[in-house]
Amino acid sequence: MSAEPAAPAQSPERLKLVVAGVTKVFKTGSGLVTALENVSLQVREGEAISCLVGPSGSGKSTLLNIIAGLEKPDQGEVLVDGEPVVGPGRDRMVMFQESALFPWLNVIENVLFGLKLKPGVTNRQRREVAEYYLQMVGLGRFLKAYVHELSGGMKQRVALARALAPNPSILLMDEPFAALDAMTREQLYIDLQEIWQKRRKTIVFVTHNVREAICLGDRIMLMSPSPGRIQDQFTIALPRPRDINSVEVARHAMEITAVIRRWNQPREGRTSP
Amino acid sequence: MRRAVRASLFFVAFVAGWHLVVMTGRWSPVLLPSPVSVAEYLHRAFLDGTLAQASGVTAWRLLIGYVVGLLAGLPLGMLSSRSTLLRDTVGLLALGLQTLPSVCWVPLALLWFGQTESAMLFVVVMGTIWSVLIATEGGVRSVPPIYIRAARTMGSRGLHTWVRVILPASLPFIVSGMKQGWAFAWRSLMAAEIYVTILTGFGLGHLLHYGRELNAMDQVIGIILVIVAIGLAADKILFSPWERFFHRRWGTGK
Numbered sequence: 001m002s003a004e005p006a007a008p009a010q011s012p013e014r015l016k017l018v019v020a021g022v023t024k025v026f027k028t029g030s031g032l033v034t035a036l037e038n039v040s041l042q043v044r045e046g047e048a049i050s051c052l053v054g055p056s057g058s059g060k061s062t063l064l065n066i067i068a069g070l071e072k073p074d075q076g077e078v079l080v081d082g083e084p085v086v087g088p089g090r091d092r093m094v095m096f097q098e099s100a101l102f103p104w105l106n107v108i109e110n111v112l113f114g115l116k117l118k119p120g121v122t123n124r125q126r127r128e129v130a131e132y133y134l135q136m137v138g139l140g141r142f143l144k145a146y147v148h149e150l151s152g153g154m155k156q157r158v159a160l161a162r163a164l165a166p167n168p169s170i171l172l173m174d175e176p177f178a179a180l181d182a183m184t185r186e187q188l189y190i191d192l193q194e195i196w197q198k199r200r201k202t203i204v205f206v207t208h209n210v211r212e213a214i215c216l217g218d219r220i221m222l223m224s225p226s227p228g229r230i231q232d233q234f235t236i237a238l239p240r241p242r243d244i245n246s247v248e249v250a251r252h253a254m255e256i257t258a259v260i261r262r263w264n265q266p267r268e269g270r271t272s273p
Numbered sequence: 274m275r276r277a278v279r280a281s282l283f284f285v286a287f288v289a290g291w292h293l294v295v296m297t298g299r300w301s302p303v304l305l306p307s308p309v310s311v312a313e314y315l316h317r318a319f320l321d322g323t324l325a326q327a328s329g330v331t332a333w334r335l336l337i338g339y340v341v342g343l344l345a346g347l348p349l350g351m352l353s354s355r356s357t358l359l360r361d362t363v364g365l366l367a368l369g370l371q372t373l374p375s376v377c378w379v380p381l382a383l384l385w386f387g388q389t390e391s392a393m394l395f396v397v398v399m400g401t402i403w404s405v406l407i408a409t410e411g412g413v414r415s416v417p418p419i420y421i422r423a424a425r426t427m428g429s430r431g432l433h434t435w436v437r438v439i440l441p442a443s444l445p446f447i448v449s450g451m452k453q454g455w456a457f458a459w460r461s462l463m464a465a466e467i468y469v470t471i472l473t474g475f476g477l478g479h480l481l482h483y484g485r486e487l488n489a490m491d492q493v494i495g496i497i498l499v500i501v502a503i504g505l506a507a508d509k510i511l512f513s514p515w516e517r518f519f520h521r522r523w524g525t526g527k
Contacts, residue, residue: 070422088425100423103523104441113437114427148524166427 016202017043017067017170021076024062024228034227035059036066038076041221041230043170048196049203051217053210053256059228060206064174067204068094081169090114093163095176099155101147107158108134108143114166133161136195153184160192164199173205177212186244189215193241210260214252215244222256224263232259306491311498314491323480328499331466331476334390338397339458343451346402350409350447351435360410367406375400375461379468388471396465400458408450412443445523448515455511459504477503 024036036059043050052060065071067078069088078085080092088094093114101110111130115121121129134140137157147155156176163171177185193216196203207213213220214236222232234256238248288308294300295307302310318324353359353367378399379392386392416439424438440447466478477500484492519525 068426070425088422088428090426090428092426094423094426096419096423098419100417100419102420102438102441104444106522113424113429117428117433146522146524148522162427 014045015042016045016081018079022066022073023075024066024073035062037227037229039063039230043202047202048218049205049216050219050221051205051207051213052221052223053207053213054223055208055225057225058223060223061174064172064204064206068092068172090118090166091169092172093166093168094172095159095163097175097178099159101155101158103147107139107145110158111162111165114162118166129165133165137161152180153188156180171201171203173203175207189244190241192216210256211244211249211253214249215242231263303490306494310491311495314495327475327477327480330474334393334476335397335458335462338394339401339455342398342401342454343405346405347409350406351413354410354413364410367403371403371407375457376464379465383469388469390473393465393471396461397458400461401454404454404457405450408446412446413439416442445519452512463500
């Protein structure tokens with residue numbers, strides 16, 4: 001279905017994503033804030049969903065933006081498929097917390113926006129690809145709908161189709177379900193896992209919700225704030241599809257929240273009199 | 274359809290009421306002519322071509338001046354939205370000049386250009402440009418940054434981002450600025466035409482002026498009706514389709 005040329009032979013040990021020693025400092029009104037300090041991580045080819053989990057201020061969105069090429073690190077570098085990231089590109093599509101769909105375009109035109117910028121494809125193929133992905137996210141009947149006519153969940157489905165359509169090497173998701181109601185969100189967890197099983201895309205998923213991360217992620221990288229760092233990593237080997245309300249997810253969540261609580265305790269101990 | 278019938282009924286009733294008031298004979302027909310004599314004037318003016326010629330002259334001045342104003346105002350607004358220096362200089366100047374009623378340009382235009390077409394065009398351009406500039410600047414600056422970020426991740430750059438993202442996203446602002454610019458330009462052109470006689474062409478304003486000189490109230494009212502009709506038509510033809518487009522796409526209004 002994909003309009004891409006056939007991918008070169010992949011060895012399982014090839015590195016899809018390398019983040020090497022990334023540091024990012026922001027200037028704010030109250031001085032310098034170290035959003036990320038010497039952060040390194042690697043995602044292997046074929047590794048599914050990696051979740052960056054942490055409280056606000058742990059730099060997880062900043063890290064995602066740096067991988068996306070929307071921000072530049074002060075130190076360190078990011079490699080995708082062995083190539084250094086110098087700016088945004090179609091090999092790394094991003095899904096934001098807001099759908100960021102364009103209201104002057106209808107649903108299929110939104111999905112076609114990125115496809116039209118892709119050279120070497122005919123318009124007919126672009127349309128087929130767009131329809132294929134919209135069908136995959138369950139919006140095959142809404143091709144001509146306008147953005148304001150869609151619910152929040154439907155908008156994020158269009159955004160997902162738009163991000164998948166140019167067949168990126170990595171899909172970056174920045175708390176894409178955080179603004180949705182719980183029921184819509186739970187449906188999207190199931191759908192995203194199904195879509196992942198069909199397309200096997202490498203996904204980096206940012207969230208502050210531990211259970212969400214366990215439900216979706218094969219690997220969880222726990223980030224801590226000020227300065228933003230990766231503190232701990234976990235592998236989640238539960239079978240898919242996972243249900244966010246299942247006992248196994250809850251049990252893993254308890255373990256991870258216990259870890260987070262442990263690094264909070266000494267700090268709180270210091271601040272209390 | 275029902276709304277069209279309702280509107281027609283209203284205007285028929287309005288003209289009938291007018292006619293009845295004239296029939297009472299309380300006002301001199303020199304000051305308040307009957308709808309019939311106004312219609313007769315319009316018919317005559319239509320047949321001998323004065324109406325078409327004057328409307329043509331006025332519409333041409335308006336069109337040229339408006340297009341020039343747009344072509345200058347849009348890029349200036351875009352530049353000024355992207356540069357603090359321009360915003361603090363040209364932007365501030367535009368804001369000041371926009372508050373100036375554009376009729377005030379007429380004396381200046383006459384001294385600079387004399388009684389020429391250029392004077393008329395200058396007044397129309399001045400009426401258009403500042404509103405368009407300010408609306409474009411505001412519109413571009415209010416584009417949600419996430420649209421631009423999303424577009425960049427999809428491979429959009431430079432000119433493509435401007436044409437496909439920034440301009441469409443700010444279009445509701447720009448069109449409302451264009452509408453305001455149109456209104457200013459139209460009003461100031463009428464004032465200029467009434468105010469000054471320019472031998473290269475007699476517009477609707479001149480017909481209005483001569484109607485007064487000749488004490489021909491049927492002509493004055495007739496021309497006013499034509500001016501109202503042109504204004505209404507411009508609004509419905511030039512701007513209503515855009516507004517419907519925005520309502521449909523953005524889900525605003527209604």
